[in-house]
Amino acid sequence: MQLSKSILLSSSRVHLFPLCMVSLVLSGCAAIPSSGPTGAQIRSEIKADTSHLGISLLEVKSALDLPIAAEPSAVFSSNYTPTPSTDLLGAGDVLDIVIYESGITLFGRTSSATVEGNTDTSAKAERLPPSRVGDDGAINIPFIGEVNVAGRTTAEVERLLRQALRRKSQNPQVLVSIREGLTNSVIIGGDVARPGRLVLPTNRETLSDVIALAGGNRGEIKDMLVRVQRDGENGEFRLSDILSHPERDVRVFPADRISIVRMPRSFSVLGAAGRAEQVPFPTASVSLAEAIALSGGSNPNAGDPRAIFVFRFVRGADGKETPVVYHFNMMQSSSYLLAQRFFMTDKDVLYVGNAVANQPTKLVQIVSQLFLPLLSLQNATNF
Known part of the structure; x- marks a missing residue:
């Protein structure tokens, strides 16, 4: 008799425990882990501008909405007077x-x-x-x-x-x-084969000429940054831009100090993507379509392909940076074409929004993981 009461009491506890757990889980839905906000939450927060950062939200729906690649402004003063030509002598020669x-x-x-x-x-x-x-x-x-x-x-x-x-x-x-001819020379250092003082043969050499005369760069072209110091002014140039756009291959003048440094570019992937990580640029330019593919795309169980965002600081003509968020709805076929014409920049953040149905799905998974052992225990006590 005592044994039967004990079994009955255990059985009632087994039936009562799931009810308690359901109550606790339902009351704690807000605490269920999430990969980030949904697309609707991001848009509403930007429109409310609670951060007071002056964030702009741009819906990319046509080619007119794509950002225009800004032409690099002149780095050095246009009225710069170079040192005399190579046939003039000076101290140190x-x-x-x-x-x-x-x-x-x-x-x-x-x-x-x-x-x-x-x-x-x-x-x-x-x-x-x-x-x-x-x-x-x-x-x-x-x-x-x-x-x-x-x-x-x-x-x-x-x-x-x-x-x-x-x-x-x-x-x-x-x-x-x-x-x-020390008067007509430059100092070049960094990731080049032969760093040191380089005499300019004609005084009409460009940056690419000087790098070639120094034995060439030792790293990948896409990762190389060229820094030039001239008469108190500093300029930075991407080696890949210099080689692909001859008009950006600026002329070098005597007394310039040139450094070739390795500074790879990358973008960050966050949210409900296939994987969240920092992704280095595999080539000199990376489109948004390629960036999404590199990050594994939208997670089919948690991500929302309608909520693809690119967070970026855009430098204006006055030199000030303003935060801009570009939104792509990848459920529209035109977005896949636009994503091929949208190019990532250094330190961009690619965010894949959390699906609205993600929370109920996680709740079901949590409940299943909690109750499956209890149901097994209940079935065992019924025998």
């Missing part, structure tokens, strides 16, 4: 000077000059040690003294030295060449 004499010589006979394959024993060539232009712009030549060469071309220095030697030597001829 190293010169090679050769003086040819005939007859009575001033420097002594050191070698014979060869003209058209015949040796002329009456003509002597004297190669002076390398002459570095000092900070005062002068070099020192034996039997002449200090000669100011800064701001002059090599041809002008040749005439100047020839005139200074005319009364001291018989028919002197002078050749001047630049061994190290």
Whole structure:
């Protein structure tokens, strides 16, 4: 008799416990985990603007709604006066000077000059040690003294030295060449094969020319950022943009300091997508259609394909950034075409809205997980 009462009491508890659990679960529906707000919640919050961030919501329904790719503004001042061209000398340059004499010589006979394959024993060539232009712009030549060469071309220095030697030597001829043209050089560093000082051969080189002369970049082109420091101004250029748009391949001037740094771009995927993660750009440009595919698309059990959002800060003409949210309804076939013309930018946030039916589905799953053991226990007690 006692055993039968005990079994009856257990059975009543088993029947009573599910009722209690249902009450608790129903009262705690708001606490059910969620992957984020629904599309309707996002739109209503943006329209209410409770954050006071000045967020704009743009419904992308036609090609006219697609953002226009902003042309990069001029980085450096248009009135910038570059340093003199490469044929002008300056402080730090190293010169090679050769003086040819005939007859009575001033420097002594050191070698014979060869003209058209015949040796002329009456003509002597004297190669002076390398002459570095000092900070005062002068070099020192034996039997002449200090000669100011800064701001002059090599041809002008040749005439100047020839005139200074005319009364001291018989028919002197002078050749001047630049061994190290520091005045007409740039400093390049970072992810290039040969960082260091680079002398500009023609002073008409562009960024891509200088990178090639330095041995090329060592990383992937899509990840490379080119920084240029010029006369107190700084400019940044994407190497992929420079190579794909020749008009953006700016000219390099002497004294520029160039750095090639690896700075990959990425976008973040949140919400009810196939997977939430940070996705690096696989190529130089990534469309929204490709971004959705890379993130696994909308989760069929939790996501709402009608609520695809791209959160972005847009820089205006005044340089200020304003938050903009672009909305795509991927249940419309036209959105798949528009998504191919919408291109992601660095640090964009791709959000897939939570489906409205997601909460009841999760509730059913939770109830099933809680009650299945209890139902099994109840069936066991009935035997």
